[in-house]
Amino acid sequence: MSGTWATFGVDLLLELGGKRGREAVATALRDAIRSGRLSPDSALPSSRSLAAELGLARNTVADAYSALTAKGWLSARPGSGTRVAIVSLSLPRGAPSRPRYQGPALRFDLVPGRPDLANFPRAAWLRASRRAFNAAPNDLLGYPDPRGLVGLRTALTEYLGRARGVRTDPDHILICSGFAQGLSLLTATLARTGARTMSVESHGMARHRDLIEHNGLSLRPVDIDESGARTDELTDSDAVLLTAAHQFPLGIPLSSARRAAALSWARRQRAVIVEDDYDGEFRFDRRQVGALQGMSPDLVAYIGTASKSLAPGLSLAWLILPPRLLADVIETKRLTDGYTGVFEQLTLEEFIRSGDYDRHIRRSRLHYRQRREQLVAAMQPTTSRVIGIAAGLHVLLELPDYSAADEIALHSRANRAGIGLETLDGMRFRSDPTARAGLVIGYGTPPDHSYRAALVALRELVG
Amino acid sequence: MSGTWATFGVDLLLELGGKRGREAVATALRDAIRSGRLSPDSALPSSRSLAAELGLARNTVADAYSALTAKGWLSARPGSGTRVAIVSLSLPRGAPSRPRYQGPALRFDLVPGRPDLANFPRAAWLRASRRAFNAAPNDLLGYPDPRGLVGLRTALTEYLGRARGVRTDPDHILICSGFAQGLSLLTATLARTGARTMSVESHGMARHRDLIEHNGLSLRPVDIDESGARTDELTDSDAVLLTAAHQFPLGIPLSSARRAAALSWARRQRAVIVEDDYDGEFRFDRRQVGALQGMSPDLVAYIGTASKSLAPGLSLAWLILPPRLLADVIETKRLTDGYTGVFEQLTLEEFIRSGDYDRHIRRSRLHYRQRREQLVAAMQPTTSRVIGIAAGLHVLLELPDYSAADEIALHSRANRAGIGLETLDGMRFRSDPTARAGLVIGYGTPPDHSYRAALVALRELVG
Numbered sequence: 001m002s003g004t005w006a007t008f009g010v011d012l013l014l015e016l017g018g019k020r021g022r023e024a025v026a027t028a029l030r031d032a033i034r035s036g037r038l039s040p041d042s043a044l045p046s047s048r049s050l051a052a053e054l055g056l057a058r059n060t061v062a063d064a065y066s067a068l069t070a071k072g073w074l075s076a077r078p079g080s081g082t083r084v085a086i087v088s089l090s091l092p093r094g095a096p097s098r099p100r101y102q103g104p105a106l107r108f109d110l111v112p113g114r115p116d117l118a119n120f121p122r123a124a125w126l127r128a129s130r131r132a133f134n135a136a137p138n139d140l141l142g143y144p145d146p147r148g149l150v151g152l153r154t155a156l157t158e159y160l161g162r163a164r165g166v167r168t169d170p171d172h173i174l175i176c177s178g179f180a181q182g183l184s185l186l187t188a189t190l191a192r193t194g195a196r197t198m199s200v201e202s203h204g205m206a207r208h209r210d211l212i213e214h215n216g217l218s219l220r221p222v223d224i225d226e227s228g229a230r231t232d233e234l235t236d237s238d239a240v241l242l243t244a245a246h247q248f249p250l251g252i253p254l255s256s257a258r259r260a261a262a263l264s265w266a267r268r269q270r271a272v273i274v275e276d277d278y279d280g281e282f283r284f285d286r287r288q289v290g291a292l293q294g295m296s297p298d299l300v301a302y303i304g305t306a307s308k309s310l311a312p313g314l315s316l317a318w319l320i321l322p323p324r325l326l327a328d329v330i331e332t333k334r335l336t337d338g339y340t341g342v343f344e345q346l347t348l349e350e351f352i353r354s355g356d357y358d359r360h361i362r363r364s365r366l367h368y369r370q371r372r373e374q375l376v377a378a379m380q381p382t383t384s385r386v387i388g389i390a391a392g393l394h395v396l397l398e399l400p401d402y403s404a405a406d407e408i409a410l411h412s413r414a415n416r417a418g419i420g421l422e423t424l425d426g427m428r429f430r431s432d433p434t435a436r437a438g439l440v441i442g443y444g445t446p447p448d449h450s451y452r453a454a455l456v457a458l459r460e461l462v463g
Numbered sequence: 464m465s466g467t468w469a470t471f472g473v474d475l476l477l478e479l480g481g482k483r484g485r486e487a488v489a490t491a492l493r494d495a496i497r498s499g500r501l502s503p504d505s506a507l508p509s510s511r512s513l514a515a516e517l518g519l520a521r522n523t524v525a526d527a528y529s530a531l532t533a534k535g536w537l538s539a540r541p542g543s544g545t546r547v548a549i550v551s552l553s554l555p556r557g558a559p560s561r562p563r564y565q566g567p568a569l570r571f572d573l574v575p576g577r578p579d580l581a582n583f584p585r586a587a588w589l590r591a592s593r594r595a596f597n598a599a600p601n602d603l604l605g606y607p608d609p610r611g612l613v614g615l616r617t618a619l620t621e622y623l624g625r626a627r628g629v630r631t632d633p634d635h636i637l638i639c640s641g642f643a644q645g646l647s648l649l650t651a652t653l654a655r656t657g658a659r660t661m662s663v664e665s666h667g668m669a670r671h672r673d674l675i676e677h678n679g680l681s682l683r684p685v686d687i688d689e690s691g692a693r694t695d696e697l698t699d700s701d702a703v704l705l706t707a708a709h710q711f712p713l714g715i716p717l718s719s720a721r722r723a724a725a726l727s728w729a730r731r732q733r734a735v736i737v738e739d740d741y742d743g744e745f746r747f748d749r750r751q752v753g754a755l756q757g758m759s760p761d762l763v764a765y766i767g768t769a770s771k772s773l774a775p776g777l778s779l780a781w782l783i784l785p786p787r788l789l790a791d792v793i794e795t796k797r798l799t800d801g802y803t804g805v806f807e808q809l810t811l812e813e814f815i816r817s818g819d820y821d822r823h824i825r826r827s828r829l830h831y832r833q834r835r836e837q838l839v840a841a842m843q844p845t846t847s848r849v850i851g852i853a854a855g856l857h858v859l860l861e862l863p864d865y866s867a868a869d870e871i872a873l874h875s876r877a878n879r880a881g882i883g884l885e886t887l888d889g890m891r892f893r894s895d896p897t898a899r900a901g902l903v904i905g906y907g908t909p910p911d912h913s914y915r916a917a918l919v920a921l922r923e924l925v926g
Contacts, residue, residue, distance in 0.1 A: 010821045011626040011744070013751050037624040037757060055749055117601035126593055133589060138580035138910075141776040161500040163474040177640055181800035207797075214798040281474070286518055288476050294500060313604040315804030334670075335677040336799070337644035341778030343807055358473045447601075 012045050012053075020056060025064035033073055033084055044074070044082045107418030108454035112249060112394035112442030113205070113308075116371075119364055120311050124356045125347065132350035133343070144342050146334045148175025148318075152349040156318055159352050160304065163361075164280050165290025166320055167297045174319040174329060177340045179278065182303040182317045183241070184211055186274055189325060189332045191216035195238035195272075201229050203249055203427045208241070208276075221429035228254035231261040239272040244292045245280040249427050249440040251388020251396050253289055262292070266299040272325065273300045279308045281361050283391040284369035298322050306348065308393060308444075309361060314344055368393060371443040371451065378455035382462045384439075393444035396424065399462065402437035410439070410461065419457055475508050475516075483519060488527035496536055496547055507537070507545045570881030571917035575712060575857035575905030576668070576771075579834075582827055583774050587819045588810065595813035596806070607805050609797045611638025611781075615812040619781055622815050623767065626824075627743050628753025630760045631783045637792060640803050641778040642741065645766040646704070647674055649737055652788065652795045654679035658701035658735075664692050666712055666890045671704070671739075684892035691717035694724040702735040707755045708743040712890050712903040714851020714859050716752055725755070729762040735788065736763045742771045742855040744824050747832035750852075761785050769811065771856060771907075772824060777807055831856060834906040834914065841918035845925045847902075856907035859887065862925065865900035873902070873924065882920055 014028045032038040044050070047062040054061070065082050068074040075085045140149065147153065153170035160166035176182045187198065198217040200209060202224055209219055222233040222240070228247055234240055242262065244254040254262070266273050275292050283289070293302040302320035321329055333339070351357050375395060376386050387396040402410065404425055411423045424438035425431055439462070446454045477491045495501040507513070510525040517524070528545050531537040538548045603612065610616065616633035623629035639645045650661065661680040663672060665687055672682055685696040685703070691710055697703055705725065707717040717725070729736050738755050746752070756765040765783035784792055796802070814820050838858060839849050850859040865873065867888055874886050887901035888894055902925070909917045 010818065011824060013626055013628050013753050015628075015751075015753060032624075032628075035757070036630050037628055039621045039624055042621055042625055053749060114605055117604045120601070120604055122596065126596060129592065130589055133585065138583070141580045141583055141774040142577055143775045158502045158505055161495075161502055162505055163476055165476050165478075165495075165500055167499050177800045177804060178802075184799045207801075211798050286516065288478075290476050290478060294498070311604040312606045313805035315800075315802065335674050336647045337640045337778075338670075339641075339778065341640060341804065341807060342776035344804060355473065361474060 010043055010045050012050060014050075014054065016054065020054075020060075022060050022063045022067070025054070025056070025061055026067050029064065029068055030073055038084050040084050042084045043080070044084070046081065105418075106420040108450065108457050109420045109445045110441045110443065110454060110458065111420040111445065112422055112440045114312060114442060115308050115310070115364070115393060115444045116367065116447075117311060117445075118447050119367060121356065121360050124360070125310075125351065128350040128354060128356060129343075129347040131354075132346040135350075136346055140342060140346065144339050144345075146330050146339045147171075147173065148340055149342055149345045149349065152345045152352075153318075155349045155352040156304075159357065160291075160318075160320070163358075164277065164304070165294035166302060166304075167294050168302075168320045172297075172321050172323065172326060174321060174333060175340050175345060176317050176319060176333065177337070178312070178315040179276070179303055179305045179307060179317045180207070180211060181337075182305075182319045183208060183274070183276075184215060185319065185329055185332050185336070186272075186301055186303075186325070187212050187215040187217055187239075188336075189328045190239055190272065192332070193328055197237045197239075198274075199234050199237040199240040200429065201241070201243065201247060202429050203247070203424070204241075204243070204429075205248070206427070209429070212241070219429070224250055224252075226252065228252055228258050229262075231258050231265055234262070234265050234269075234271075236269060237271060238269075239274060240266075241274045241276060242292065243276045243278065245277055245289055246283070246389065246391050248276075248278065249394060249396055249422070249424070251392070251394070253389060254292070259292055259295065263296045263299055266296075272322070275300050275302045277302060277304050279392040280304070281309055282365055282368055282393065283389070284365060284372065285390040287389075293320055298324070301325060309357075309364070314348075316340070316344055316348060368444060374451070375441065375443050375455060375458075378459055379462070382459060384462050387438070394440060394442045397439045397441055397462070398424075399437040399439065404433040404435060404437055407437040407439075410437075414461055417457060417461060419454070419461060421458075473506055473508050475513060477513075477517065479517065483517075483523075485523050485526045485530070488517070488519070488524055489530050492527065492531055493536060501547050503547050503549045505547045506543070507547070509544065568881075569883040571913065571920050572883045572908045573904045573906065573917060573921065574883040574908065575885055575903045577775060577905060578771050578773070578827070578856060578907045579830065579910075580774060580908075581910050582830060584819065584823050587823070588773075588814065591813040591817060591819060592806075592810040594817075595809040598813075599809055603805060603809065607802050607808075609793050609802045610634075610636065611803055612805055612808045612812065615808045615815075616781075618812045618815040619767075622820065623754075623781075623783070626821075627740065627767070628757035629765060629767075629783055630757050631765075635760075635784050635786065635789060637782040637784060637796060638803050638808060639780050639782060639796065640800070641770060641775070642739070642766055642768045642780045643670070643674060644800075645768075645780045645782045646671060646737070646739075647678060648782065648792055648795050648799070649735075649764055649766075649788070650675050650678040650680055650702075651799075652791045653702055653735065655795070656791055660700045660702075661737075662697050662700040662703040663892065664704070664706065664710060665892050666710070666887070667704075667706070667892075668711070669890070672892070675704070682892070687713055687715075689715065691715055691721050692725075694721050694728055697725070697728050697732075697734075699732060700734060701732075702737060703729075704737045704739060705755065706739045706741065708740055708752055709746070709852065709854050711739075711741065712857060712859055712885070712887070714855070714857070716852060717755070722755055722758065726759050726762055729759075735785070738763050738765045740765060740767050743767070744772055745828055745831055745855050747828060747835065747853040756783055761787070764788060772820075772827070777811075779803070779807055779811060831907060837914070838904065838906050838918060838921075841922055842925070845922060847925050850901070857903060857905045860902045860904055860925070861887075862900040862902065867896040867898060867900055870900040870902075873900075877924055880920060880924065882917070882924060884921075 016024050051058040051061040076082045153173040199220045202221045223230045293300040305317035306314045383401045385398045422440040479487045514521040514524040539545045616636040662683045665684045686693045756763040768780035769777045846864045848861045885903040
């Protein structure tokens with residue numbers, strides 16, 4: 001056997017059974033096309049290569065190709081070799097469809113929760129990726145520690161301590177595939193080790209609440225006032241999920257007194273605080289607040305993510321775990337997906353170590369601050385009020401002139417006008433027709449060139 | 464506010480409270496270092512940058528830096544700016560430790576289940592990554608369809624049809640984070656929709672069995688004979704996990720008669736066959752066998768992975784789902800981690816479309832075939848027998864002269880000699896001291912330069 005057959009051309013699986021002639025090859029090819037296994041326009045191996053692979057004379061395969069080409073099953077064009085004919089002879093199958101999980105195309109995308117993807121530092125990321133990949137020993141491409149690469153965990157220890165006030169060490173960090181997986185690992189572990197209930201803020205992401213219930217915990221909402229979540233409503237829950245630095249979507253931080261109250265509640269109840277620090281890097285007013293985790297690393301499980309600071313598509317997040325949960329959460333990770341892919345971990349480690357991450361955060365902070373200021377200015381002439389601190393990627397636009405019924409009508413009008421946004425009621429734990437009306441606006445998503453037009457459309461909508 | 468503070472230098476979170484003087488800055492810095500938030504050797508922002516950020520005079524910060532440097536908390540060196548002193552003043556913390564989930568270093572790593580990582584096509588992968596990334600519109604870096612990128616699903620439809628005999632379309636493919644997650648999604652979904660039991664082959668990966676039980680299904684072993692898994696033992700299970708193309712670790716394919724029997728069992732019982740096609744690309748003897756899935760796409764859930772064909776660190780796998788499981792599995796994915804990261808999906812799509820994947824598979828096939836032949840030759844002088852077809856990345860070495868007790872002793876000797884391998888008994892569903900003895904040898908892992916020495920060590924071990 002020559003080396004040639006093994007290293008040249010495309011792979012094609014043909015099961016000939018016992019027969020070895022031209023007819024057997026043609027029949028096997030026709031069956032593969034008819035059954036849909038071979039898609040229209042697929043390239044076939046050269047007759048030389050396929051013949052070598054099947055242990056046949058080259059002419060046997062070449063003759064089969066010619067016969068099928070003559071009958072319209074295959075097409076042979078100079079320069080592109082032999083391909084399955086475009087004319088579909090296969091059974092009807094579902095065509096590659098538009099993803100069903102994306103809504104209709106929007107003229108202006110102001111849906112909260114996403115960063116400006118045009119701002120993703122593509123060139124710096126590719127450079128970091130090449131440097132990291134070229135420096136990585138082969139071992140690092142294999143099965144990693146279920147907690148993720150120790151290099152990235154070390155870089156995060158330093159970065160999160162310095163920039164977010166997190167106190168930890170690389171042994172207590174677990175890298176996971178995005179915030180949702182982090183919350184899923186934590187809640188599944190809590191449920192497995194005896195927890196029954198989790199408190200959540202009265203307003204937040206519905207998909208986080210779905211996820212918590214899916215993992216076996218009952219939800220208990222706590223109200224939010226001007227100091228943040230009402231910690232006196234935590235009572236005997238086993239855990240609470242808090243957006244302490246910047247409540248989502250109301251946009252206010254948890255006050256110092258409430259922070260202290262939450263921690264003493266957790267200590268008293270032996271409960272766990274899960275801190276969702278989704279956009280903690282983006283505070284614009286020189287009054288950054290550190291993570292709750294830094295005050296009591298033994299009571300708080302912290303979740304940070306690259307989805308807002310870089311891009312959701314990276315699907316990277318980090319859990320900082322209190323010692324008593326560490327082993328059980330690692331075990332849950334091991335038993336559900338084993339580990340998170342290392343290629344982007346290598347790149348992120350290099351991106352942080354080189355200072356690129358700090359530079360990107362600071363550039364983004366300026367960018368989002370300007371966007372927020374433009375939004376606030378654009379809405380001045382209206383009766384709406386911007387609520388919350390100068391931070392993050394979204395604002396709550398309170399609508400004092402609107403009822404909850406008006407809010408629903410407004411949402412429909414926005415949809416018809418091609419403006420994507422969320423309503424306050426849509427983020428409430430339980431819909432409440434008597435509550436104040438508002439819109440939750442993400443200002444990170446529109447591209448620069450359409451941001452002004454998006455603001456004009458929003459102003460006209462609110463009126 | 465100038466743009467400077469927002470885009471230059473490193474981020475540092477300092478909470479000054481109400482005080483604004485040099486002492487307040489020094490105290491905040493000292494507290495951050497003492498608490499361990501600021502790690503030894505962390506770089507601090509320049510005094511100009513930090514002053515701008517805190518809204519203080521530059522000298523206030525410069526004076527605080529000088530005072531702390533004089534007292535040994537900070538060190539200032541020309542060219543590297545101001546850093547936290549290496550002398551650790553922080554509370555003792557766990558040092559960045561060697562990952563606990565890796566065993567001791569091995570002289571010869573013959574543990575089965577991993578490819579030759581030196582063979583990973585780094586240069587081609589980086590090129591594909593750059594091409595894919597440069598061509599990707601911004602949208603693709605955001606939250607994707609939970610099934611993964613439609614481009615990769617389309618490329619896999621074409622590739623798997625051609626090379627593995629899989630019949631599907633992009634709508635029925637779900638991209639996930641490795642084989643373990645695929646099996647976890649499937650078994651969790653089956654358990655949630657009423658399944659109670661899953662049959663498994665009597666020999667296989669213990670961690671797969673752990674995962675199935677963790678997800679709520681009871682395990683039922685089926686024996687394996689020379690035709691593969693004993694399909695007559697499937698009885699009333701709700702599902703079965705089969706390594707049909709190449710039983711792991713026994714190395715034999717499921718016979719045609721058994722394939723037909725498994726499918727008619729599944730149809731009769733309304734049961735699901737989960738096909739683990741972990742190394743289906745690597746058959747060396749011109750008798751490739753297509754996936755079971757291609758015979759009945761409505762009865763078989765297929766799992767393929769890049770962990771053996773490229774590298775485990777990629778953490779990419781694909782589920783081909785029968786229509787009746789599709790919606791429920793997508794929902795499980797949505798509720799556990801939402802979606803798999805898109806960066807490596809973009810690269811893999813480009814890698815397949817460009818023909819690089821076929822080239823890599825064919826090169827690897829030659830490489831592993833040669834390794835297997837060298838191993839077979841090296842073991843000729845011993846009484847051991849190589850079992851199974853010429854395929855994949857491992858062999859079962861049967862040891863007719865050994866008892867099960869001898870096998871345990873042999874494993875200990877291998878460990879002491881620094882040879883990593885698995886025993887047949889270690890992969891059995893239930894340990895059986897009366898069964899035949901054997902070693903499971905992975906020949907993909909050792910680097911080229913030590914492979915011959917590894918074979919000599921193995922031969923001496925077996926004797």
